Amino acid sequence: MDIADPEVEQQPRTDSPVFVGSDRYRIQSTLGAGGMGIVYLAEDLKLHRQVAIKKLKDNAASQNARDRIQQEARLLAQLNHPNIVALHDVLEDQGDIALVMEYIEGTTLRPWMRERSPSLQQKLSLLMQICQGLSEAHNLGIIHRDLKSDNILIAENAKGEPVAKITDFGIAKSQQLDEKTLTEENQLAGTITAMSPEQILGKPLDARSDLFSLGTIAFELLCGSRPFEKHEAGALAMANRITNEAHTPPQEAWPDIPEPLAILLDKLLAKDPAQRPQNALIVYQGFELLYKQRLESESEDFTATMTDLFTHHKIKSRRRWQQVVAGMTAALVLSAGGYWGWKEFTRLEPQYIAVMPVEINGEIRGEENAKALTRTMVRQALMNSVSQLKASALVSFTPKEGQDFEAQLQKLRDKGVTDALFAKLECAQIRCEIELHRIAPAIGQIKQQTDFVFLVDKRQEAEYRIGNSAMALFPSSYANEKNEKVVMSDEDYSDYLNIISRLETKDNSVEDLTTLENLSDTYPKNPNLYRVIVEIATNLFVLTNEKKHLQTGFDIIEKAKGRDVDSASLLELELWLSTYIGDKKEFDRLLKQLNKQDSPSATLLAKFARYFFMQGDYESGLSYAKEAAALNPSADNLYLVALNNAVAGNYPEARAVLEEIISAFPDHWPSYSALGNIEMESGNLSAAEIAITAIPQDLRGWRTKSNLGVTYFLQRKYPEALEAQKQVLVSVPDNLETIEGIAATYLMLGLLDLANNEFKKILDLTENSNTANELRFRAIALANLQQSSEAIDISHEILKKSPEDTYIHYSVAQVYAIAGEWRSANYYIEKLLDQGMSTEWFSLPAFQQLCAQPRVSEQVKIAICD
Known part of the structure; x- marks a missing residue:
């Protein structure tokens, strides 16, 4: 048996005699050829359309070849489908055959x-x-x-x-x-x-x-x-x-x-x-x-x-x-x-579950804060139930004050929450009737619900039952074994409830942490204690920046590993702590282990992405944000992707993500603000104004108002810019970006003394600053107040901290321009222009000085000079 070598192409022979068998078709050109056949482009003179005509090559016209083309004709005659090339006609002449087929232009x-x-x-x-x-x-x-x-x-x-x-x-x-x-x-x-x-x-x-x-x-x-x-x-x-x-x-x-x-x-x-x-x-x-x-x-x-x-x-x-x-x-x-x-x-579909605020109607008899403690107990039971579900992750959620139910669902959709647990209680003295709902935020409908009665003086029993009842709202395939009931003494449980009642306000102390550690020694198999310890440890670290609190969290996890506590829960807690350390290698190691257990990690990835974003490491931030969005493509996770792209200067990528979020979710106002910022920096000032003003006025935060002020400034609408900037200071009176914007506006209006007063405010506010963002404003203020040497030293420092930050580059360019360091200013301006920054950003007097300097490149002069 001979086998032809695959994919040997032969060039079409346009000099071959063309058989058409009918005056109806006029050959125009050769489309291609194979081992036996040749295909021509022809015009159907009757129907005025182009067709493809396939016939055998003269040197391939064996009986076997004729049989094949005849069989193709028979089979194609049976087929009528938009994804199969159609047969229009069959031409026969003295034993030869040609097929007239649909011509595909492609x-x-x-x-x-x-x-x-x-x-x-x-x-x-x-x-x-x-x-x-x-x-x-x-x-x-x-x-x-x-x-x-x-x-x-x-x-x-x-x-x-x-x-x-x-x-x-x-x-x-x-x-x-x-x-x-x-x-x-x-x-x-x-x-x-x-x-x-x-x-x-x-x-x-x-x-x-x-x-x-x-x-x-x-x-x-x-x-x-x-x-x-x-x-x-x-x-x-x-x-x-x-x-x-x-x-x-x-x-x-x-x-x-x-x-x-x-x-x-x-x-x-x-x-x-x-x-x-x-x-x-x-x-x-x-x-x-x-x-x-x-x-x-x-x-x-x-x-x-x-x-x-x-x-x-x-x-x-x-x-x-x-x-x-x-x-x-x-x-x-x-x-x-x-x-x-x-x-x-x-495998189970990942679930991202949030616990909504507990609603309690009626009065509860007992201690002065009985209602608050009952609310805490119910919320804690619901949160703990999530940790007992397979392929499920708890999404933190605290609605804004006064936010109605629909607005809460909207926020949950932004976060990519797949399921929300909601508890409503009707209480009378020591008896409460509870309704538990599992809600699908995407459609705003209840998936499952249950109700029962409990006694408030039996809170531990109630917590256990609420947790198991919440788990039962989900398909049985998600359920781990039911919680092992770990009963505390009444005094210990009261201490525990009082501590976690302060979690949402982050009003916990080191003493609380010590109390919980002691409780974990007394009740070593209670998994809930370890989660609360880690949460308080991270809260204390954020408040004090003392890493010893994080170490306390790591230490308690190590203890728990030897106490037969669920390993998946402990691994997630360890990964959570790692998001505050910023150790990429360790985070990736733990994440790999967590992935093997099919635990959704999008929330932790987003947290890590946000950490690197705040540190100015946008490449790492973008990498983790993409992973978070791939696992749970929520508006918030995709927004993180856009932000990291935008700050790194990847405007087209950021714009594409934001536009698609807005298209799919027209009420995600942060995306409008971010898009307005990108359009502003790209010089699309009208588009920037449209994006920002699309946000309802009562929903514009101070950052949005600040962006609007900058947009007016770049359009040289200086009075409007000044008004918008002053509105920002009502909310955030010490905002450096706004104060610097006001100073720049005064400079453009020729009010030098007023501008210098604003720059002096910046120096006072940044006296002990060490972050790159705050130091860049200090450098600009120093340069404008004729302290160029110190301003340049700070510029070198912040470039080391954030070498790819667009705003850092812009501030450094401004410092060099004010200091008369033309070549250095020219270098960073060229860099900003190459990445797409609009020329309107260079209207400040400091930048316009470059136009008269012979050492400045033609690219810069053409771009920024009036």
Whole structure:
């Protein structure tokens, strides 16, 4: 049996005589050629349309070749599907035959992939279309047998979207037809790299053979390489590899491939047809579920950037795609006879759960703060219940004062909360009736609810029952074993409740920490104590900046490890503490361990991203923000991605994320403010003003008002700018950015004395500052007050702290310009201009001095000089 070497292309011979068999068609040019056939572009003179005419080459017109093209005609005549090239006409003349087919203005899949950078959604869409075309053929009993990238044509529809068309059914077979004429010349028809193992081995074929070929196409499209690279030893060696050797693992070709896609590719490329999906419809459903996951989330919880995240920004965690797995299971397990119901398809969808404020009506008899303690007990029970659920994470949530229920749900949607627990109590003296609700913030509806009565003088028993009842609101697959009831003495429990009642106001002391440590020694198997200790330890660290409090948290975790406390809970607490240390290596080590336990970590990743953002390490901040958004693509997590991009000067990326958030979630006002800031810095001042003023006036925070003031300033609307800046100082009287903005406005109005008074205020406020952001304002003030030497020293210092910060670069450029250091000022101005900063930012007198300096570059002069 001879096997043709795969993918040997032959150049079309335009000098071949053209058979058309009818005056209806006029040949215009040659479109391409293969081993046996040649395809021409022709005009249909009757219907005034372009068509493709396929005929045999003269040197290939054997009986076998004629049989093949005749069979292709018979099969295409049965097929009528938008994802299969249509047959319009068959021309016959003295035994020769030509096919008149739909002309596709486009290219084949492989060059289309090379010439474009398609998104994951576009790739999935094309694969879905190929599945639909195959399904149509298979339903008619037709097997393609040569499905490959070169036989997939890509056109565009009226919307400019890519459309896949399957072509070249030349060696296709109908299971109802005798195919002996197709192989009687002792050749294996088709391309080796597109063949299934059973086709190479000459075994009987069914539709699953085409699905193997589809797997090779999907692998190349998604992973950027082929599952079986062309073997240097030739076609026979390649055939041996396909039939006997494993394909390249998808994760090796694309290390960050979403897990369900890797699973699907592995199944399509299984050697045994029985281990592949049973039909193209099942494969379509798998791709469709993955495709729809993005679209549905886009409208509910801001996964509008998931395409970017999966195709450009590497995702280190695969668990975001667990959300898809449950849906895939329904279609794949049932349709594939149970084969797809393996472990990866049984993983739980991550839950991000918040506890809403507890509502209590009526009076409670007991101590003076009985109602407050009851509220604390209920809230604590609900929070503890979350820690006992698999694949679930507690999202901190404290609504603003006076925020109504709908506004609270809105905030939960921003945070990407999948479920919220809400408790409502009706109390009378010592008896309370409690209603527990599990709410879906995305739709504002109750998923599950329960109610019962408890006695307030039996709070420990009530806490235990409330916690277990809350767990029961979730599917049983999420439930760990029920909490082991650890009963404290009444006195100890009272101390415990009083301590955690002060948690929300962060009014805890070192003494509280000591009390809880002692309680953990007395009740070593109470997991709730360890979580509260860590929370208080981190709160104390934030208030005092003393790392000894964090060490207390680490020490108590080490103790707990030897006390048979749930390891997953302890690992999450340890990771939580690590977010305050800022040790990337340690955080990544712990995160890797946590991921193995299928615990959602988006909240901790976001916390770590925020930490690095505040430290000025935007590269690290962006990396962790992307991971958080991939796991839980909430508005808040995506907003973190945008902020880190924006401050690092990646304006196009930041703008894209913000615009998609706003499109999907029009009430996420921080995104409007951030977008206004980006447009302002990019010189799109009208767009900046539109974005900022879209925010209702009563919802504009001082930062938003500050941005509006800067926007007016850059538009040279100085009176409006001054008014907006002064409004900011009503809320934050010592805000350095606003004071500096007022000083700059006075400079533009020629009020030098007033400007200097503002700069002196900045010096007073930054006397003991050590952060890069505060020091940059001090440097500007010093330079304007003729203390350039000290200003330059500070500039060097803050550049070391935040070498990539756009605002630092701008401030340093201003300092050098004021000091007359023209070359240094020129360097940083060029850098800012190159990254897209608007020329309006350089209207200050200090920058305009550069226009008369011979050492300043033409680029700078052209950009900033009037």
